[in-house]
Amino acid sequence: MKILFVAPRFHTNQVQIIKILLEKKHEVFFHVACIGATEDHSLVKPICYKQSWLSRLIEKKFDKGQSNKRFYFPDISAYWKAMKQLRPQIVVIRDPYKLFSQLAAFFALLIKARIIFYTQEDLLRSRSRKALLKQKLTINFFRAAWITPIKSSNSREEKGWHRYIYHVPLPVNICPEDACRKDIPNEGPKILMIGKYHQERKKHMLFLQALDNLKNRYLFSATIAGECANEEQLTRFMKIKAAAQDFELDDRVELKQNVPFNQMSTLYASHNIFVLPAVNEPYSISVNEAMGYGLPVICTDTCGTKINIYNGDNGFVIKSDSLEELTTSLESLLSNYRKLNQMRIKTLQYAREYLSGDAFYLKFARVTRERFSIIIN
Secondary structure, three states: OEEEEEEOOOOHHHHHHHHHHHHOOOEEEEEEOOOOOOOOOOOOOOEOOOEOHHHHHHHHHHOOOOOOOOOOOEOHHHHHHHHHHHOOOEEEEEOOOOHHHHHHHHHHHHOOOEEEEEOOOEOOOOOOHHHHHHHHHHHHHHOOEEEEOEOOOOOOOOOOOOOOEEEOOOOOOOOOHHHHOOOOOOOOOEEEEEOOOOOHHHOHHHHHHHHHHHOOOOOOEEEEEEOOOOHHHHHHHHHHHHHHHHOOOOOOEEEEEOOOHHHHHHHHHOOOEEEEOOOOEOOOHHHHHHHHOOOOEEEEOOEHHHHHOOEOOOEEEEOOOOHHHHHHHHHHHHOOHHHHHHHHHHHHHHHHHHOOHHHHHHHHHHHHHHHHOOOOO
16 A cells, blocks of 8 residues: 655654554655654655745745744645655645645545544543534544544543544554663663753753762763754753763763664663653653663653653653652662663563554554555555
8 A cells, every 4th residue: 555644854753653564565655844864764765845935935924934844835736746646545644734734635635545644642632612623624624534642541431532533652663572681780770861952841951950969879871862963952962061061970971962763772772761851742752762672761741652651660750840750760760770670571561562563553554444444454
């Protein structure tokens, strides 16, 4: 089956989706508004079509120098020609209310492709009448399905919600159990944090403060990895580096820049604990990726991926901006290696059952079967 993805960019959280679809013998294509500096295109090469002159005009007037390409859309006639030539059978569209997404959805409708909208919102969140009506009208007009990887409760019944909105997890690579049996290094557990350096909400400084609170009581080392591809990110990176020196952590904390996606597996595999103290994080794929390597996770209560964390079982969900809770959660792992190993085993078991490529494909196949009466193998 020919499947087209349309998104702002080829995010790393799409890599395992593409991999499993290719393994299942589907043809996969990707159209984007822009291409990121650290993307891995070994599975599929995304296409960014020439921007429409009208899009550039709108962008110049309303975007005020921003770089998120929210007003991007390609030349309309050229993109229509490309869509007709490709003729995908299924089109998966990220952020359905962006101009590029609407254009792609309209053209997909014209060529009678099946449309699946994809967002990162809680399936069971409360919606206003206006929001619910907007979502239902969009689904009905495009005769589409709607998927999200976030579902806040596995027990709450879904009665009353639109029947064409589905929970489909974002899959991650699952490390073989033998490869995840890591001994604790002599210098103590290795802690990993990943977050773009220019985003203050990632809370790099809070992480350093927590490490400072623990440095005189426990052995550990830490790695912070993040994108550093422009001046804003470099400026913030230097501030974080200076803070690590001020806390006298520069011999314990390593700062990495622009780690290629194909090297991330080595990074996860070489660490024992994953921490993401970010606030208002819609859905962090790094949390799930870390779980796929058996790393117990500490994340905040405003991180969408918290749905996969069970306190004391495979990690901890802490209050946002709480230095005390972050320090306490880290201490519980640094002070008890037996507990850390038990949580590693449970983390890997959870990831294998709920976050694997097979778990994704089972849910994705259900969407195509129930919404479009398409059976995929």
